[in-house]
Every structure is written in structure tokens, then in C-alpha cells.
Amino acid sequence: MPSISRKGLSMPQSPIRKLVPFAENAKKKGMKVIHLNIGQPDIKTPQIALDAVKNNDLTVLEYSRTEGSEAFREKVAGYYAKNEIFVTANDILITTGGSEALSFAMGSIADNCDEIIIPEPFYANYNGFATAAGIKVVPVVSKIEDNFALPPIEDFEKLITPKTKAILICNPGNPTGYLYSKEEILKLAKIVKEHDIYLISDEVYREFAYDNKKHFSILQAEGLEQNAIVIDSVSKRYSMCGARIGYLVTKNKEVIATAIKFAQARLSPPTYAQIATEAALDTPQSYFDEVREEYVSRRDLLISELKKLDGVKVARPQGAFYCIAELPIKDADDFAQWLLEDFRVANETVMVAPAAGFYATEGLGKNQIRIAYVLDKESLKRAVHILGEALKSYIG
Numbered sequence: 001m002p003s004i005s006r007k008g009l010s011m012p013q014s015p016i017r018k019l020v021p022f023a024e025n026a027k028k029k030g031m032k033v034i035h036l037n038i039g040q041p042d043i044k045t046p047q048i049a050l051d052a053v054k055n056n057d058l059t060v061l062e063y064s065r066t067e068g069s070e071a072f073r074e075k076v077a078g079y080y081a082k083n084e085i086f087v088t089a090n091d092i093l094i095t096t097g098g099s100e101a102l103s104f105a106m107g108s109i110a111d112n113c114d115e116i117i118i119p120e121p122f123y124a125n126y127n128g129f130a131t132a133a134g135i136k137v138v139p140v141v142s143k144i145e146d147n148f149a150l151p152p153i154e155d156f157e158k159l160i161t162p163k164t165k166a167i168l169i170c171n172p173g174n175p176t177g178y179l180y181s182k183e184e185i186l187k188l189a190k191i192v193k194e195h196d197i198y199l200i201s202d203e204v205y206r207e208f209a210y211d212n213k214k215h216f217s218i219l220q221a222e223g224l225e226q227n228a229i230v231i232d233s234v235s236k237r238y239s240m241c242g243a244r245i246g247y248l249v250t251k252n253k254e255v256i257a258t259a260i261k262f263a264q265a266r267l268s269p270p271t272y273a274q275i276a277t278e279a280a281l282d283t284p285q286s287y288f289d290e291v292r293e294e295y296v297s298r299r300d301l302l303i304s305e306l307k308k309l310d311g312v313k314v315a316r317p318q319g320a321f322y323c324i325a326e327l328p329i330k331d332a333d334d335f336a337q338w339l340l341e342d343f344r345v346a347n348e349t350v351m352v353a354p355a356a357g358f359y360a361t362e363g364l365g366k367n368q369i370r371i372a373y374v375l376d377k378e379s380l381k382r383a384v385h386i387l388g389e390a391l392k393s394y395i396g
Contacts, residue, residue: 007134012127015357015370022340023351031344034383037353039174039321039372043239043291045280052279053272064268067260068094072278076247079281083206085219091251093259094269098204098233098246099125105229105248106133108258109198110165116200117159117167119151121324121358121365123174123202138164139360144326144368147315148176150184156191166198166229167191171215172205175358175370176324177299177317179209182216189221189228198255199224204233204246205320207288210296213318225251236321238280243273295321298373298380305384306371309391324355326368327391332356335394336369343390350383350390 016038023033067073073089080087095101110116112134118126120139130137140155142148156167167188172179185201192199201218209215218228233246248259299317306314311328329335332354339349355368373380 007131011131012124012357014128015124015355016353018357019336019340019351019353022337026340026349030347032348033340034348034350034375034379034386036371036373036375036383037351039236039374040241041236041239041321041374042376043294043374045239046283046287048282049238049240049243049276049280053276056272056275058271061271064271064274066263066268068092068269068274072274075278075281080219080249083215083217085217087219087249087251091249091256093248093256093263094274095246095248095263096266096269097235097244098202098231099129100266101231101233101246101248102126102200102202103129103133104259104262105200105231105255106130106135107262108255109229110135113163114165115161115163116165117156118360119148119169120360121148121175121355121368121370122168122360123170124357126168127360135165136163137360141361141364142176142178144313144315144324147318148173148178148324150180150187153187153191156188160191160195160197164195164197166200168200168202170202170205172208172317172319173322174202174205174320175322175353175355176315177320177322178315179213179215179318181213185216185218185221189218189224192227193223197227198229199227200229200231202231204231204236206232207237208292208295208321209319210292210299211318215319219249219251227252229255234277234280238277238283240273240276240280243276244270245273245277295373298375298377299323301377302371302373302380302384305381309384309388311391321373323371323373324368325371329367329391329394332365332367332369335390338394339390343393345386345389348382348386350386352387 073092115136115138117138119142138159140151142151206215230249235241313326315324317323336352336354353370355365359365
């Protein structure tokens, strides 16, 4: 029998999706599964985006321009300007989701066996992108006791080697919901300039900053023009996860030129999705204000309810729509599967994402879960009640 590649065998499973078969089996048995496991917002996509696709008059669905049309990129640059981020259309590459933007960035700056430092826990697919690119992820630990704030800068210094090509952050963070302050970003800016490496910032949750805090982009840091690479996406911003439109943004001309070569190999980003996104860029600020208010309300309820559960420790998110909860158990993977296979309250159960898959350091996060608060408040309250009953039964 032909063999599978070592790279293929080493590709990590998604901690978010690997439990899907168990959830599907539970549903086939007539159970209701409340999904806390995946960041699929229930917020409606702006009607202006949906109408743009419905009402277009295309007669031939042609290839689009590799980097996205100039008019589209100009409009994206205008969006950034409204957020006090000043870039040109030539600094922007339209990609098939933020995922492709990150893959292009990694391919453009790092070779096989090079290293990228990432504060953990981090978005699990970073591991997958790095593995596919032959890059080694070097984790630096952030702790729930510190609300997952940026680890001491000395911890980064210790890990930088001649093979280090970049530091990668997610701001606000998935899975932690932590929002890096301007001061923390400037500390990272200083260290990457000193060591002549890149700072990659995944900023797909930019709009979701809470408690009167303001998001500070690495593209706003002075003197970082050659080091800063931003990964962005419309998936969560406009509740358009299925559109698969993202951006790679950098003022470094060599990086953009190299990333475009990777983009040419996949020909072009999807046409209808670009039409929808170009229209979505006209979404009024009131949309974001209402969505932000809704997520703050959900977060506050979720954290309040989780804190009522014996032995549960929870970090307080300042952005995005995720939180990490530490449970009084040893193995969250086993617990999450047990929830779907063997537990129910009034024929309902919950699906969570075990957090170990968001860490690169073996053994960390084993008793933690990630919760996505993308459901209405009544569902969240019900889910936490079920979780509490489940913990009593599981521990007992």
C-alpha cells in the first residue's frame, strides 16, 4: 500500500472539528447539541452584501485579478483609513480567507525548519499552516492567571535564534479573547526591529474590542513598516465566514511581491465573494456598534454563570468572542467526548472545544476548554447549566 507523507502524518487534527462525528451521532439519536465549540456567529450578514450577489448582472464568471481588483483594494484601504491605519491598494493582497493570507505570509518569509514564535494558547490552525510550510512553531506561554496577557518580553528574547523569522500574535486573541494594549504591541515592535525579524498580527477580530478599549494595529507602530505583516478577514467582521475573503497587508514591498507569486499559483480569489465583500465595506458603523454591544452582553452573562460553577476558573475576554475556562478535571478531551456520547439534561447536551489543541507545549491546557459565545443569551445560560450538571456527574 502506498505510504502517506511524513508531513501529512504530522498535520494536527482540529480540536474544534474533531468531535463533529460524535455531535452528529448525538443528533441522530434525537439529542439537541448546543454548540459552544466553533466561532460561527449567529449575527446576520449585512443585507447589502447579500443583495450585491443577488442583483449582479454577470453573464460569465471569469477569473478575477490575482491580487484583487484595484477598485476593491482601494476600498479596503479606505476601510483601514477609517480605523486610522494608513495603507495603499498596493499594500493589500486579497486572499481566499485569512487562512490563505497567513499561508502566503509564512511561505514568503520562512524556509523549511525556520521558526516562528507564538504566544500560546493560539488559534489551532497556526500549527497546521506551520506544519504545511515546514516551519517550527516555538511557543511562549501565557497564563490564565494573567488573563493571557503578553508574556514578559524576556521570554521572547530567550527563544530567538538565527532560525527565528517572526513573532506571530492574534489580536484580539482566539482562543483567549485577550486584547493586546498599545504598550504591549510597542514592546513587540521594539524586539522585532532589534532582531530584524517580522511581526505578524492576525487582526480579524479588530472590531470586537470591549470595555472602552481601543484596538491598536501593528501597522500603526512607527518605524515598523518593513517588519509588520497583518492578516485580516471579513469572516467574523461581517458574519461572512463562508465568503472566504481575507487580506494580507504590509508596506514591505518584497513581501507583497513574493506573496503575489504564491497567489498567482492559485490564480484568483473567488469572484462572488469579492462582490459581496466590496458591498459589505459600506456597512454603517451602527451595525458594528450593535454587534459589539450584543457580544459584551453575552460575555458578561457567560462569565457570570461560569463563575458560579464549583472549581471553574475563567479568563475575562476583552475582545473577540471566545473565552478559556479551566475545569476541575484532568482530561478535557475525554470530558468533551463524554458530553456528546453519554450525558444529557432533558435530552440536551453541549459541545465544547478542548483547549489542549490550542497549545504547542505538550501537557498544557489538558483541563481547559474554549467556549465561543456566538449564541443568544438564553442558549448560553442553558449551556452553562448543562455544563455544571455534567461536571458534577463526570467528577462523581
